Amino acid sequence: MSEEFNNPQEIVTAEQKKVEHRRRIRSFVVRASRMTGRQRKGWDESMPKFGLARAQGVLDSEQVFGRRAPLVLEIGFGMGTSLREMAQADASRDYIGIEVHRPGVGNLFNEVLEEGVTNLRVYCDDAVEVLKQCITDTSLQRVQLFFPDPWHKKRHHKRRLVQPEFVQLLRSKLAVGGQFHMATDWEHYAEQMMEVMESAEGFKNCSGPEQYTPRPDYRPLTKFERRGERLGHAVWDLVFERYD
Numbered sequence: 545m546s547e548e549f550n551n552p553q554e555i556v557t558a559e560q561k562k563v564e565h566r567r568r569i570r571s572f573v574v575r576a577s578r579m580t581g582r583q584r585k586g587w588d589e590s591m592p593k594f595g596l597a598r599a600q601g602v603l604d605s606e607q608v609f610g611r612r613a614p615l616v617l618e619i620g621f622g623m624g625t626s627l628r629e630m631a632q633a634d635a636s637r638d639y640i641g642i643e644v645h646r647p648g649v650g651n652l653f654n655e656v657l658e659e660g661v662t663n664l665r666v667y668c669d670d671a672v673e674v675l676k677q678c679i680t681d682t683s684l685q686r687v688q689l690f691f692p693d694p695w696h697k698k699r700h701h702k703r704r705l706v707q708p709e710f711v712q713l714l715r716s717k718l719a720v721g722g723q724f725h726m727a728t729d730w731e732h733y734a735e736q737m738m739e740v741m742e743s744a745e746g747f748k749n750c751s752g753p754e755q756y757t758p759r760p761d762y763r764p765l766t767k768f769e770r771r772g773e774r775l776g777h778a779v780w781d782l783v784f785e786r787y788d
Contacts, residue, residue, distance in 0.1 A: 583650030590653035596640070596667045596678075603678045608665055609638045614685040617642070617717075619671040619705070620692055624652025626764045631664040634762065637685070639664045642671040671705075675713055682719045690763065694730035706737045711744045718786040723750065726782045727763065729772060734780035746788040757783045 579587065596603065606612050614637045621627040621641045631639040641664065643649050649668045656664055667674050692705050706726065714724055724747070728734050734756070741747055742754060751757045759765075759781050769779055 577645065577647050579647050579650050582654055583647050585650075586652070586654030586657065587646065587650040590657055594653060594656055594665055595649075596665050598667065598669050598674055598677055601678065602680060603640075605638060605640075605683065609663060611638075613638045613663070615640065615683055616686045616688065617679070617684050618688040618690070620644075620689065621648065621652065622691070623648045624655060624666075626690070626766055628652060628655045628659065628661055628664065629764045630762060632659055632661050635663060637663065640667070641665075642667045642669060642674055644668065644670065672710065672713070675717055679717050681716050682722075684717050684722055685719060686723045686725060687714050687718060688725050688763075690725075690727045691729060691766075691768075692726075692733075694728065694733045696730060696732070701736070704733065704736065706733075706740050708740060708744065711740060711747070715744070715746045715786055720786055720788065722786050724784045724786070725760070725763070727759070727779060729769075729777055729779045731778065731780065734782070737780075737782050741782060741784045744784070746786055747784040748787050750783040750785050757781045 596608070605615055616630075616634075616637050617640045618627050618630075619642050621643050622645075624641065624643070627639065627641050631637075641652065643652075643666070646668060649666055652664075652666060655661075667678075689705065694704070711724070718724065724741075726737050726741075728737065738754060738756075742749065749755060759779070760783070763781070772779065
């Protein structure tokens with residue numbers, strides 16, 4: 545028998561890890577993508593100033609930003625350009641982005657440096673764990689989820705982030721009157737988002753029952769969207785408000 549099976553404790557630990565993996569289905573895959581030199585430079589220069597870490601514990605936004613202002617959180621900002629544009633155009637609010645892919649974080653950091661944006665901070669981490677461990681209840685004015693992975697194969701739909709349990713986690717973090725804004729270019733995912741949100745306790749559709757919302761002015765059009773529009777592709781926005 546090989547040495548790795550001689551210790552019963554190691555066998556238990558391995559089994560515990562398998563159970564934990566089955567219990568927590570992740571909505572993302574961390575791709576092994578390399579940073580460009582520019583992205584690495586942005587990461588190295590900006591992480592100490594603009595980066596946040598789950599290990600730091602509960603976020604004190606007044607201390608981090610040096611002021612008290614409405615707080616907007618975006619999950620999965622990709623390369624970060626639209627998030628930077630929103631923060632830059634909206635100096636009255638503070639923005640927090642969460643993204644698991646380091647190249648996107650490095651790219652955003654570069655843009656923050658180049659444009660002199662000061663009201664934006666970033667976690668490179670799992671959004672669910674950040675929400676649970678770092679974001680205080682009723683502290684957010686808006687949560688943004690733009691073009692999340694649609695997990696288009698039916699057997700992968702369980703990995704989609706917009707699920708009842710996740711929505712109730714967001715509800716606890718939103719202030720009463722706060723909004724959850726979603727956008728997707730996958731019609732089936734838009735339909736699932738609508739179904740989940742229409743039945744979610746404590747939320748109401750800002751555009752009326754089962755109605756999608758025209759893109760608000762504060763959400764910039766991405767290059768991807770502009771290309772899609774030229775090809776006739778649709779995008780669905782949903783905005784729901786916490787009322788309770």
